[in-house]
Amino acid sequence: MPQISFSRRLRRTPFSEGVEAAGVKGYTVYNRMLLPTVFQSVEADYRHLKSHVQVWDVSCERQVELRGPDAAKLMQMLTPRDLRGMLPGQCFYVPIVDETGGMLNDPVAVKLSDDRWWISIADSDLLLWVKGIANGYRLDVLVDEPDVSPLAVQGPMADDLMARVFGDRVRDIRFFKFDMFEFQGRDLAVARSGYSKQGGFEIYVEGSEIGMPLWNALFTAGEDLEVRAGCPNLIERIEGGLLSYGNDMTDDNTPHECGLGKFCNTHTAIGCIGRDALLRVAKEGPVQQIRPIAIEGEAVPPCDRPWPVFADGKRVGQVTSAAWSPDFQTNVSIGMIRLSHWDAGTAVEVETPDGMHRATVQERFWI
Amino acid sequence: MPQISFSRRLRRTPFSEGVEAAGVKGYTVYNRMLLPTVFQSVEADYRHLKSHVQVWDVSCERQVELRGPDAAKLMQMLTPRDLRGMLPGQCFYVPIVDETGGMLNDPVAVKLSDDRWWISIADSDLLLWVKGIANGYRLDVLVDEPDVSPLAVQGPMADDLMARVFGDRVRDIRFFKFDMFEFQGRDLAVARSGYSKQGGFEIYVEGSEIGMPLWNALFTAGEDLEVRAGCPNLIERIEGGLLSYGNDMTDDNTPHECGLGKFCNTHTAIGCIGRDALLRVAKEGPVQQIRPIAIEGEAVPPCDRPWPVFADGKRVGQVTSAAWSPDFQTNVSIGMIRLSHWDAGTAVEVETPDGMHRATVQERFWI
Numbered sequence: 001m002p003q004i005s006f007s008r009r010l011r012r013t014p015f016s017e018g019v020e021a022a023g024v025k026g027y028t029v030y031n032r033m034l035l036p037t038v039f040q041s042v043e044a045d046y047r048h049l050k051s052h053v054q055v056w057d058v059s060c061e062r063q064v065e066l067r068g069p070d071a072a073k074l075m076q077m078l079t080p081r082d083l084r085g086m087l088p089g090q091c092f093y094v095p096i097v098d099e100t101g102g103m104l105n106d107p108v109a110v111k112l113s114d115d116r117w118w119i120s121i122a123d124s125d126l127l128l129w130v131k132g133i134a135n136g137y138r139l140d141v142l143v144d145e146p147d148v149s150p151l152a153v154q155g156p157m158a159d160d161l162m163a164r165v166f167g168d169r170v171r172d173i174r175f176f177k178f179d180m181f182e183f184q185g186r187d188l189a190v191a192r193s194g195y196s197k198q199g200g201f202e203i204y205v206e207g208s209e210i211g212m213p214l215w216n217a218l219f220t221a222g223e224d225l226e227v228r229a230g231c232p233n234l235i236e237r238i239e240g241g242l243l244s245y246g247n248d249m250t251d252d253n254t255p256h257e258c259g260l261g262k263f264c265n266t267h268t269a270i271g272c273i274g275r276d277a278l279l280r281v282a283k284e285g286p287v288q289q290i291r292p293i294a295i296e297g298e299a300v301p302p303c304d305r306p307w308p309v310f311a312d313g314k315r316v317g318q319v320t321s322a323a324w325s326p327d328f329q330t331n332v333s334i335g336m337i338r339l340s341h342w343d344a345g346t347a348v349e350v351e352t353p354d355g356m357h358r359a360t361v362q363e364r365f366w367i
Numbered sequence: 368m369p370q371i372s373f374s375r376r377l378r379r380t381p382f383s384e385g386v387e388a389a390g391v392k393g394y395t396v397y398n399r400m401l402l403p404t405v406f407q408s409v410e411a412d413y414r415h416l417k418s419h420v421q422v423w424d425v426s427c428e429r430q431v432e433l434r435g436p437d438a439a440k441l442m443q444m445l446t447p448r449d450l451r452g453m454l455p456g457q458c459f460y461v462p463i464v465d466e467t468g469g470m471l472n473d474p475v476a477v478k479l480s481d482d483r484w485w486i487s488i489a490d491s492d493l494l495l496w497v498k499g500i501a502n503g504y505r506l507d508v509l510v511d512e513p514d515v516s517p518l519a520v521q522g523p524m525a526d527d528l529m530a531r532v533f534g535d536r537v538r539d540i541r542f543f544k545f546d547m548f549e550f551q552g553r554d555l556a557v558a559r560s561g562y563s564k565q566g567g568f569e570i571y572v573e574g575s576e577i578g579m580p581l582w583n584a585l586f587t588a589g590e591d592l593e594v595r596a597g598c599p600n601l602i603e604r605i606e607g608g609l610l611s612y613g614n615d616m617t618d619d620n621t622p623h624e625c626g627l628g629k630f631c632n633t634h635t636a637i638g639c640i641g642r643d644a645l646l647r648v649a650k651e652g653p654v655q656q657i658r659p660i661a662i663e664g665e666a667v668p669p670c671d672r673p674w675p676v677f678a679d680g681k682r683v684g685q686v687t688s689a690a691w692s693p694d695f696q697t698n699v700s701i702g703m704i705r706l707s708h709w710d711a712g713t714a715v716e717v718e719t720p721d722g723m724h725r726a727t728v729q730e731r732f733w734i
Contacts, residue, residue: 029399
């Protein structure tokens with residue numbers, strides 16, 4: 001397996017020192033920043049995540065900050081989700097689309113106040129799109145990347161660990177809401193969110209210099225909870241149907257193809273740049289869509305390129321994320337499947353580097 | 368050293384199969400695509416590059432294509448370099464700046480015709496900035512990423528190898544010009560350019576399916592020239608003063624700070640979005656600038672974060688790329704140094720992970 005070559009361009013994070021001390025074994029690059037992928041092994045990390053609590057360096061979820069009188073207007077231009085009812089203290093998962101309705105990112109929008117927003121981005125330089133739009137439309141808004149690095153605390157013991165560091169009030173944060181909590185004299189936004197189905201929080205760490213103090217505080221407080229350094233887990237996120245921008249969808253896809261139609265209010269999202277382009281697909285539905293697919297046979301290798309999906313010798317889609325699930329004793333995967341074959345129970349074949357595997361479209365994701 | 372974890376999101380290239388067969392040992396990620404960094408060793412690759420010829424998979428230099436009546440207008444909006452005199456068949460190195468004059472990329476612009484351009488980008492999603500601007504200003508232009516993957520042929524024997532595959536006419540291409548050459552029924556743009564000082568070409572391979580046929584044709588034709596798979600070489604590019612966006616400069620820096628003032632015609636580049644912001648620095652000059660810095664002592668470790676540069680105990684800059692040079696028997700490096708200390712011969716100190724090293728600002732880069 002080739003090594004990763006470090007350079008300043010692959011940005012380190014406020015927590016890299018802790019990640020290294022914890023023995024990180026693998027990295028990917030996400031928003032030009034290092035994102036750990038393995039500590040013990042993907043399977044051991046998965047077991048631990050499902051039974052204990054982990055601290056994840058997800059600094060790579062960079063923030064795009066919108067600040068100024070046109071911030072809310074700009075935010076609505078970016079997404080077909082109707083944001084009129086959104087209150088400060090809420091987080092919304094928002095598909096971001098270009099003028100053709102193609103997805104540019106699938107971030108979480110964080111509304112700090114009416115004129116101040118963070119967009120907690122997936123893997124694309126959304127900052128550049130937002131800056132370009134703000135400039136082209138001459139909006140009265142500042143757009144930049146602040147010194148904010150999310151740290152996730154995930155797993156069934158997340159509430160207990162967080163309460164020890166931030167107090168019992170963290171237990172009251174509801175799903176996809178955030179509140180402000182003090183740490184070493186700083187006010188930090190803490191949201192109940194994260195890229196797993198095991199429950200937990202994301203701490204928006206503002207100010208790199210408090211990164212390691214917070215990291216260390218969490219590990220000290222959680223020793224008897226068997227807290228470990230972790231990272232988004234490939235197996236668990238596929239079991240949970242958590243999509244990955246760049247893997248499971250690209251700017252070729254509409255939100256509707258990605259099963260994100262429920263986050264689109266195309267008729268009422270007035271001002272959204274991609275609205276016109278999406279009206280038809282919003283009404284008539286897409287011709288292909290994301291589906292969970294169970295792949296039979298031995299454990300498949302890592303999915304590093306789209307694997308074609310066939311039915312009766314005809315190509316009907318592709319698989320873009322796959323892993324062996326120890327809990328479900330099958331290969332779990334995420335694919336984009338044509339309308340003709342997307343019904344649950346449909347038998348298909350997936351062409352992997354190890355050969356053709358029989359597979360079945362599932363009704364729902366595994367967890 | 369941690370491994371890189373593969374996924375579809377870290378895009379493979381039309382040449383990945385050849386790169387793997389050649390035994391690639393290290394990767395970086397560049398524009399969300401795999402870029403090889405080592406084959407034998409960085410030093411062995413360096414020796415070979417300087418004496419023979421290498422074929423480089425630089426597909427990660429993605430193209431942003433501008434097509435339509437407003438293409439030239441849009442291109443000029445992006446850069447402070449005056450493009451009025453640029454002819455089809457020319458390549459221009461163009462700093463791209465935002466409305467504050469901060470660098471967003473330092474690509475090569477390729478003028479195919481008056482209404483069709485490619486921007487061969489460094490590591491940032493420039494596509495999103497260009498699409499945002501085109502949309503915001505309602506320009507009559509298509510902006511997208513075509514299926515074009517550059518393959519570089521670099522080294523002193525590059526002309527000989529290329530002539531065997533494309534005919535002797537390639538020898539006539541002048542520096543930073545391109546011409547069209549036929550390969551297996553396709554017309555490909557071939558430019559005399561590349562990210563080394565050893566001479567050579569970049570082939571803009573249009574159509575992924577001819578990637579491996581071309582790769583194989585080059586290796587078959589070059590067997591007796593000892594052609595090898597290679598990649599941009601850290602040592603050689605620092606010796607040659609070839610900057611790396613994301614390493615040596617970011618959107619914090621103006622082109623003038625990067626020593627790219629000679630590529631700016633701020634007064635006549637009418638329409639450039641960052642023009643107003645750059646007028647003052649163009650006249651008065653920057654307060655810090657890129658400099659070659661020789662670092663004394665043992666070979667330094669990889670520079671994976673900015674290393675502070677001091678003089679008389681005061682911080683006067685930072686080093687962002689560094690490597691031991693076998694040919695010059697010193698550590699060669701690229702730094703950004705304050706005006707007060709940027710004169711050639713100035714003694715400074717560089718704080719590396721291995722401790723403080725004495726260093727000297729150089730008059731010019733090494734090659």
